[in-house]
Amino acid sequence: MVRVDGRGGGNSLVRVRGLDKKYQRGSEEIHVLQGLNLDVDAGDFVAFMGPSGSGKTTLLNLLGGLDLPSAGSITVAGDEITHMSAGKLTAWRARHVGFIFQMYNLIPVLTAFQNVELPLLLTKLSKAERSQHVETALQVVGLADRMHHFPRQLSGGQEQRVGIARAIVADPTFLLCDEPTGDLDRKSADEIMDLLGRLVREHGKTVLLVTHDPVAAERASVVLHLNKGVLEEARKVEAS
């Protein structure tokens, strides 16, 4: 259940209250997010849409603990992250957040296997256990046969699938996707959205997606519109 009126129950996986974010640009103060409320339950697939500069990526950064709000609170799985120290927030991200970026952001000198393994190096898993997890994640995204390829040897769609494998390999609490299909052709974009849909349906993942693409947004269970820092409406997508 996704709500933007601040009346969600206490069991929400993600609970945002009165979220404000302001930037100072010279003498001008830019109010990016204004008193935003949001409740997302585990297993939801939420798409955020809105024009450029509406604050979509800023919201995603705040939810992922990459940035701090000017006011308000964010609670994820019972942890309020808005008052965590930088060190704690880093450790929290490693445990709870899987990021998927528009530009894939793979490390070009590492193979697909090594890129996916990156989040696991921070855990206490043995080498054999890490290998098992990485292979499983690459199987889920359908790239088990490309694990020793470098990013330059993969297509854009395959690179993004490696990025998704990296995001899910440590079994995070939720996935934050910033325009994951923005750099892909239609066919590859559909494949990526299919994959995200499967992660929600078959693996019970919670996905929060920022996109400009209405076709991609249609795959989400809920589409939220952000305009001038305010979540204006919540629309449930009919199951096809």
Next chain:
Amino acid sequence: MKYRHLLFSNLSRKKIRTTLTVGSFAVALFLFGLLAVVRGAFNQGLEVAGADRLVIVNKVSLIQPLPIAYNDRLLRIPGVKQVTHANWFGGVYQDERNFFPQFAIDTETYREMFPEFAMPEEQWKAFVADREGAVVGEDLVKRFHWKIGDRVPLKGTIFPGTWEFNIRAIYHGTRQADDTTQFWFHYKLLEERQNQYWKGLVGWYTVRIDDPDHAVRIAKAIDESFANSPWETKTDTEKAFAASFVKQAGNIQLLLLSIGGVVFFTLLLVTGNTMAIAVRDRVRELAILKAVGYSDNFVLGLVLGEALLLAMVGGGLGILLAKLFTLGGDPTRGLLPFFYLPTSAVVAGIVLALAVGAVGGILPAVSAMRLRVVDALRRV
């Protein structure tokens, strides 16, 4: 070390840049190694100088002689236990470039004064018994492929004429730094054949004293004994004498330090620049590492680790090359007989390279540590 592929793979990213930086370290450390060798060669006399030996030369100049009559007067000075003397011969063997030191020695006292030069007793006796005999260092024997019994001609420069000697003994040093490139022959032969001016004169004296702690007092007593004579003396400890000898070639230490300083400062700039570019080139990647949960300190360590790895590989390579170069022996045909890279210089070189790597890498590493993920991901 589960992160090692992160460290190594980043260095393989720009192979030319990595090669050039490693090459800079290698060249700098190779040069450092050679400077250390040259410094060691000049200071070799300081390292092996006997603490209980004093050297007495003419006060006017090292090349001015002293009377042989001083020998007995020196023995009478309180604290002096033994006396020996020698002359610089300055002969040429086949070619002027074949330089090696030749001394006309007092066969009765010289060996006892310098026990660090060892040889078989029967060879020494054979040398003493042959007025044209010579004792040569083992490095000299290797250099000219001599052997016992060979007859060696030297063309005199200070003492004119052609002088021929029979090799009767080969000495070796009992310590690594001992000079084994010397050529000794009988002072009596020199006395017989030299012209009237040099009759009864020696180049310098070496005395052994009863206690190194009395060196200053005894040296003063010696110089006072010969004050106001036509042949005034200047007495120093063997170490001070060796140091003054080195100074004649100029301030080698300052020269070497200046060259080394400039080279390492340049290397510091090269390393800093390389690491700054390396960080700037992959701002997004470092931001991704932070986004997936790597700490600021980890990123600091990663960048610093890369700088240290570059320094270690390049520095190690340079020192290795310097070591290999010195294995070929003195390339100056005798001007630097002690041509050797000591272990202490190897260690100092590696430590210096790592220090340059650390200092050069610290600013880029700190800037990587302070990188804000949100800002970095916005950059295209």
